[in-house]
Amino acid sequence: MTTGTEPGAADRAARVGVEIRGDGLARVTLRRGEAGNAIGLETARGLLDAARACERARVRAVLLNGEGKSFCVGGDLREFSRLAGADLEKHLVAVTEALHDALRTFAALDAPMVAAVQGAVAGAGVGLATAADVTLAADTASFTAAYTGIGYSPDAGVSWQLPRLVGPKRALDLLLTNRRIPAAEAAAIGLVSRVVPAGELVAEAERTAEELRRGPTAAYGATRRLVASGLTADLAPHLDREARALAAAAASDEGREGVAAFLGKRAPDFTALSPGP
Template sequence: MTADVEVRDGVAHVRLTRDAIDLATARGLLDAAHRTRSEDVRAVLLTSAGRSFCLGGDLKEFAAVSDLRGHLLQVTSALHEALRIFATLDAPLVAAVHGAVAGAGLGLVAAADLAIAADDATFVAAYTGIGYTPDAGVSWSLPRLIGPRRALDLLLTNRTMDATEALDAGLLTAVVPPQQVIPAATELAAQLAAGPTQAFAVTKRLVRQGLQVPFSAHLDDESRAIADAGVSAHGCEGVAAFLSKRRPRYTS
């Protein structure tokens, strides 16, 4: 298994056990993504046990296979299905990022709803540096997060972006000292797991749909969503707690 999953107190802890994506890792991540669909999961924390968060594809494996095209299709099929699942989760996804991030690693960071990185983390696209093109949703997510001009700069020049620039550009949520990455991300995931999952899920959907629909239509979507939220269990509990000056108690 190349991705461990453990659910504790509503948080699914997904940990990559190696920092390069071979076929086994892609399939392990897909299996982990399926397991985060449980009703017991109210937040997901994505970490890596490697020296780096994720260095992209395993080029040694790619060079050794006899049918490279077929192999790449298998790897991306599993990886992309995992990303589709993460994108449709009601539970917020938090990434704890350290070390080097390259290639598909950028896609994993961009797939997270919130991403906390070590201040010495580095980010590089790497694809065109070896004559490849992007995968892991990078050519879709990067332009939306940091803008098309900056995305093309990274994708075409393969320059390295440090954590400070990644934060300023919008790829990251926060930057902390290396020793604080896991504690900070774990605390954030726990905070989200205790929150109104129903409202989180609809908010995520509204933000993503808002990038693709006209403003007028989006306003209609917001009207329906907040009306539904107001009469939902989480909405009723949130207002009751506010008026009673107590902490809300959200249940799944």
């Protein structure tokens, strides 16, 4: 495969922007609106750069969005079509390695992620949308797996997320038939958290991310990990993990501030505290 000159960090930043405020809120933006925010190699690497920047900064919340009419239409098929055979296989391995490393890095953060999705959400775009802890969809958004329609199989965690969110039978229906799911149905089956009017999507996503930014980040991280592990754990060991996590949270600065605020009949202030270890 001929790659030419490596585009570098500046080119990746042109595809995926990351803005980390001093107060701990990170905005990660897909910037290829003219191409439906399709994910090629440099976009996948840009997402990994953004995830690592959030990790280094120990952010308190992440807001993921996409410029243009569509949140993300999936893989960059124009980029992929320029390659064939072994070159295409190597290219797609590189794309998915970067994209999956980004998803793993976001998932390992204590900081919760909010995704604001609009327009077409397809393929890997579904993976990005469902990777968020809170997924807000514009009422005009629509979702489709799309992979098997072009002879591909899923990536971006789609085959892992969908059965957990909507059940294995419905997941296979979506993955095999590629039927288009409007926003209202996506909310009804658990694919997204809630639907908001398109004109209110940005404001509602920012409000939600800001609310989470002010919250107990370490407790959020423990909660995210408990929910993730609880999907496959037996009850008895999971109860033990809950007990240990609760005891650690109660003894932490966050736990002490939360209880003191409750007893003092005031709002807690978690933002001055360390977000975690």
